[in-house]
Structures are given as C-alpha cells and as structure tokens.
Amino acid sequence: MSPSRSKRSGNIAEVQPTSHGSMESLPVDHLEWVEAWGMADKAMSYVFRPSTVERLEKVFALARETGRKIGLKGGGNSYGDAFLNEEGITLDLSRMNRILEWDPETGIVKAEPGVTLANLWQYIVEDGWWPAVVSGTMNTTLGGCLGMNIHGKNAYQVGPFGNHVLDFEILLPSGKRVHVTRESDPDLFHGAISGIGMIGVFTWIRLKVKKVHSGRLRIWAKQARNFHEMVELFEENASSMDYMVGWSDCIARGRNSIGRGEMHFARQLPPGEDRYAAQSLRADRQALPDNIVGLIPKSISWKLMKPFVNDWGMWLINTAKFHAQKRPGAEKPYFQSHAEFHFLLDYVPNWKESYRPGGLIQYQSFVPREHAARVFTEQIRLSQQRGIYPYLGVTKKHIPDDFLLTHGVDGYSLALDYPVTAKNRRALWRLCHEMDELVLAAGGRFYLAKDSTMRKGTVARYLPRENFERFKALKQRCDPEGLLSTNMFRRVFGASPAPDEQLERHHKGVANSA
Ligand SMILES: Cc1cc2nc3c(=O)[nH]c(=O)nc-3n(C[C@H](O)[C@H](O)[C@H](O)COP(=O)(O)OP(=O)(O)OC[C@H]3O[C@@H](n4cnc5c(N)ncnc54)[C@H](O)[C@@H]3O)c2cc1C
Numbered sequence: 274m275s276p277s278r279s280k281r282s283g284n285i286a287e288v289q290p291t292s293h294g295s296m297e298s299l300p301v302d303h304l305e306w307v308e309a310w311g312m313a314d315k316a317m318s319y320v321f322r323p324s325t326v327e328r329l330e331k332v333f334a335l336a337r338e339t340g341r342k343i344g345l346k347g348g349g350n351s352y353g354d355a356f357l358n359e360e361g362i363t364l365d366l367s368r369m370n371r372i373l374e375w376d377p378e379t380g381i382v383k384a385e386p387g388v389t390l391a392n393l394w395q396y397i398v399e400d401g402w403w404p405a406v407v408s409g410t411m412n413t414t415l416g417g418c419l420g421m422n423i424h425g426k427n428a429y430q431v432g433p434f435g436n437h438v439l440d441f442e443i444l445l446p447s448g449k450r451v452h453v454t455r456e457s458d459p460d461l462f463h464g465a466i467s468g469i470g471m472i473g474v475f476t477w478i479r480l481k482v483k484k485v486h487s488g489r490l491r492i493w494a495k496q497a498r499n500f501h502e503m504v505e506l507f508e509e510n511a512s513s514m515d516y517m518v519g520w521s522d523c524i525a526r527g528r529n530s531i532g533r534g535e536m537h538f539a540r541q542l543p544p545g546e547d548r549y550a551a552q553s554l555r556a557d558r559q560a561l562p563d564n565i566v567g568l569i570p571k572s573i574s575w576k577l578m579k580p581f582v583n584d585w586g587m588w589l590i591n592t593a594k595f596h597a598q599k600r601p602g603a604e605k606p607y608f609q610s611h612a613e614f615h616f617l618l619d620y621v622p623n624w625k626e627s628y629r630p631g632g633l634i635q636y637q638s639f640v641p642r643e644h645a646a647r648v649f650t651e652q653i654r655l656s657q658q659r660g661i662y663p664y665l666g667v668t669k670k671h672i673p674d675d676f677l678l679t680h681g682v683d684g685y686s687l688a689l690d691y692p693v694t695a696k697n698r699r700a701l702w703r704l705c706h707e708m709d710e711l712v713l714a715a716g717g718r719f720y721l722a723k724d725s726t727m728r729k730g731t732v733a734r735y736l737p738r739e740n741f742e743r744f745k746a747l748k749q750r751c752d753p754e755g756l757l758s759t760n761m762f763r764r765v766f767g768a769s770p771a772p773d774e775q776l777e778r779h780h781k782g783v784a785n786s787a
Pocket residue numbers: 310344345346347348349350351352355356366386407408409410412413414415416417418419420421422423424425426468469470471473474475476618722723
C-alpha cells in the first residue's frame with residue numbers, strides 16, 4: 274500500500290506502511306512533503322538533515338536496513354523532481370554549511386556542501402574575490418552546484434562550475450569516503466560532478482574562485498529584435514565581454530519579432546579603475562535593494578506581481594519593457610554590484626509564489642550555434658500555436674565540457690518559464706515533448722536542473738554514447754545496490770513503466786495530492 278497522498282498538508286498520522294519495508298523502522302516524524310522549486314510537483318518522504326558526516330553515514334545505514342532509496346537535496350532550487358524521492362529518504366545537506374579553509378592569496382576555498390553561493394560570496398568578496406560561476410539565484414548550495422554542474426552568464430568563457438573544482442571528498446553508498454581529483458579517478462571526478470546526486474554525497478569541495486578589482490561591473494543594455502539578432506550580438510561581443518545574457522519577450526508575435534528582448538553585457542573593471550574598490554567590495558555594498566523601484570518593500574512585492582501572472586499581464590509588462598528600452602540614452606553603460614547583476618531573480622523574494630496554485634516549470638534546451646536561433650524561434654512559435662505562452666525566456670552562450678552528464682554545447686541555451694495550471698498541464702507536457710524533437714533533430718541537449726518533462730530514453734538520444742555508457746558503468750561501480758535514487762532518476766533513466774503510462778501516473782499523482 275502506498276502512503277496516503279489525499280491531504281496536501283501531508284498529515285503524517287494518515288500515512289500507511291508501504292511496500293518498501295516496515296514502517297516502524299523509520300521515524301514517522303521525519304515524514305514531510307518536499308516540493309520542487311517550481312511547485313508543480315512534490316513528494317512525501319522521510320527527510321533527514323544531518324550536520325556531520327558521521328550522522329550522514331547513519332542515514333545510509335538506516336536506508337540499507339529499511340530498504341529505502343536515498344535522494345540528495347541541497348538548497349532545493351532545481352525546478353523539477355531532481356531532489357524528490359517519493360516514499361524514500363531525502364537527505365537534506367543544507368546544515369553541512371561550514372567554510373573550512375580560505376586562502377585570500379590564492380583564491381582557494383574548501384567548504385562543506387551546504388554552503389550556499391550567498392554564504393560564499395559574502396565570505397570572500399571583501400578580499401577581492403567572486404565565485405567563478407554563479408547561478409541566477411544565490412540560494413544554491415555548493416553540493417547542488419556540483420550535482421548539476423551549473424553554468425553562469427560567463428559559460429561561453431569559463432565553462433560550467435565543475436571546471437573550477439580542484440578536488441572533493443565523496444561518500445559513496447558503500448560507506449567508503451574517497452578523496453577525488455581530476456587525475457586520481459577521472460570518471461568519478463567527471464561523473465559525480467553533473468551526476469544529479471546519483472553517485473555519492475560530496476562531503477567537502479575545494480574550488481578556485483575569481484579575482485575581482487572592484488565590487489562593481491560595467492553594464493551595457495542592448496535591444497535585440499529577434500533571436501537571430503540576439504545570436505549575432507552575442508557573437509559580436511563574446512570576446513570583449515565577461516558576462517552576457519538575453520531576456521526575451523516570448524509573447525511577442527510576428528515573423529521578425531520572435532525572441533525580441535533586452536540583452537545585458539557586463540565587463541569587470543580592470544585593476545586601478547575603481548578608486549574606491551575597498552568600499553565597493555564591502556559585502557553590505559553588494560546587497561540587493563530593500564525596495565522595488567524605491568517604494569515597495571521586497572517582502573510583499575510578489576503579491577503585487579500576482580495580477581500580472583497571466584497571458585495578458587505578461588504581454589503588458591513585456592511590451593512596456595520593450596518600448597522603455599527604446600528611450601534615448603537607454604543603451605548608455607551603467608554600473609551594478611556583482612550581486613545586483615548576477616542575482617536579478619532574487620530581487621523579488623518568493624516571486625514564484627505568484628504562480629500558485631499550479632506552479633511553474635522551466636524548459637531549457639541547448640542547441641548548437643548554427644541552429645540555435647531557428648530552433649528557439651520554432652519553440653516559441655509552437656508554444657504560441659498551442660496557446661501556452663512562456664512568461665520568461667533567457668538566452669545564454671555556452672561551450673562544451675568534459676563532464677559525463679554534460680549539457681554544454683558549442684552554442685546557445687534558451688530557458689523558458691511556463692505557468693502550470695490544472696487545465697494546461699497535459700498539453701504543456703506534450704508541447705515540451707514536441708519541442709524535445711526540434712532540439713534532438715538539431716543535435717541539442719537538455720539540463721536536468723530545469724527538467725520536469727523529459728521522457729525515459731531521451732538522455733540516451735542527446736548524450737554522446739560514450740558518456741552515457743561511462744555514467745552507467747560509474748553508477749554500477751559506486752552504487753551497485755542502487756541506494757541513491759530520485760523521482761527524476763527513475764523517470765529519466767530508470768526501470769519504470771512505459772513513458773506514456775509513467776506520465777499519466779505522474780499527472781494523476783500530482784492532481785490527487787493537490
Ligand atoms: C531562480 C533560479 C535561477 C537559476 N539560475 C540558474 C543558472 O543561471 N544557471 C544554472 O546552471 N542553474 C540555475 N538554476 C538551477 C540551479 O542552479 C540548480 O538546480 C542547482 O543544482 C540548485 O542547487 P541546490 O543547492 O538548490 O541543489 P538541489 O536543487 O537541492 O539539488 C540539485 C542536484 O544536486 C544533488 N546534490 C545536492 N547536494 C549534493 C551533494 N552534497 N552531493 C551530491 N549531490 C548533491 C541533488 O541530488 C540534485 O540532483 C536556477 C534555479 C533557480 C531557482
């Protein structure tokens with residue numbers, strides 16, 4: 274019998290024993306609903322939050338005794354089911370959050386996996402350093418950044434997060450703790466990083482951060498009329514800019530307007546240019562503003578967004594933004610702190626709440642340079658034809674990398690935010706599968722940190738065969754009993770029902786528990 278999912282609150286008293294083992298052996302007071310970041314999926318599981326490696330090891334022993342699977346969770350910022358583990362154990366590593374060593378001369382830091390990017394930049398910035406790669410939110414943990422091998426707005430120059438990792442310690446499901454460098458065990462290094470938490474638990478990580486000579490970046494904003502122009506502007510500016518990103522209005526229609534939007538280019542200041550570098554590098558000078566447009570307290574601003582989170586509201590906002598960008602002087606350079614530039618999505622805390630009750634998913638595809646503008650245009654056109662509009666589109670430029678579950682290509686990615694409703698859910702999943710075919714035909718890839726919809730078999734279609742085989746062999750070597758598993762792993766890789774049946778169950782499960 275499965276645990277009852279009839280109540281959204283997940284009243285633990287109602288949970289019944291499952292087929293996985295005897296209920297007595299796992300403490301019922303650890304049962305919790307764990308929600309995907311995008312809130313469109315959730316799972317009931319036994320959550321443990323160890324603060325030391327020894328406690329972590331005890332959870333592994335408990336899982337083995339009770340026949341449960343373990344899924345790892347960092348900050349919980351993956352949009353889909355990457356850290357959900359229905360009826361199993363969720364090992365939340367956010368309490369293992371100490372910075373263990375820091376050398377301000379070399380920029381080498383050693384830290385536990387639960388240290389967030391916010392913890393890290395606040396610790397190092399005043400010494401003139403910044404993380405080499407950051408995500409669009411600072412709430413991600415180092416363990417999660419390695420687990421997905423995240424990329425930043427400088428991916429086209431410095432590659433993903435894993436490129437900046439020197440070594441790490443990993444606890445394997447066998448109970449063995451291994452110190453790993455690129456040379457000591459290349460497959461373990463390149464497979465655990467990017468390995469979606471399926472190889473072992475990072476217990477500490479040592480990485481190299483990047484020197485900065487000011488707390489500020491010089492930014493240029495430029496308009497692009499469509500994806501083709503956006504790609505041209507990326508290509509023109511790649512050698513002179515340290516960071517680049519494009520924000521597209523995906524509701525705009527018209528043959529030459531698909532993908533139109535604003536691009537941001539940023540350059541670091543060279544040594545000596547910022548005469549007040551000691552001031553601009555202060556952590557408190559990096560902080561994001563407390564108010565939106567100087568007036569609205571950040572804590573309530575998501576409530577004001579709510580009336581606009583629909584097709585018409587989004588059209589209005591996007592159109593207004595596009596025309597505002599045409600005003601005289603809008604393309605003049607300006608300055609922003611590193612945090613302001615990188616963490617735009619953290620400006621409005623809890624903005625995702627405005628997408629309730631259905632939540633949102635993100636669909637991010639990576640397409641080789643020569644096909645990118647065309648495929649992205651087709652994706653938006655298809656979405657518009659199906660009447661399901663993405664409310665945000667973010668484009669970045671990338672390079673390939675050596676990690677086993679790589680999403681990097683010599684090309685571009687487009688991340689699309691789609692609202693999920695009870696009404697559009699099935700059609701949205703179907704749309705994503707149609708878009709998958711466009712990407713696969715162009716030799717593109719996907720990113721599991723953002724995925725909610727991929728069907729079993731797709732990874733084997735986009736990943737180089739050698740990577741796929743090496744990853745499978747690594748999983749077998751490090752976790753022969755298959756102790757580490759998540760909803761995503763079972764959905765995308767696993768021995769599970771046929772794709773359509775699997776999908777149908779998934780929709781029903783989510784609908785019943787809502
Ligand atoms: C607003 C927003 C903006 C984002 N912007 C970007 C972006 O610009 N670029 C980008 O690449 N991503 C971006 N992301 C996605 C995010 O960076 C990734 O999902 C990242 O992995 C989340 O880190 P986390 O600590 O929250 O990990 P979680 O989401 O909790 O976990 C991610 C994966 O890592 C595994 N994991 C966690 N801890 C460990 C550990 N100690 N050992 C082994 N495996 C572990 C988990 O099992 C899971 O598979 C964004 C997400 C949000 C919400």
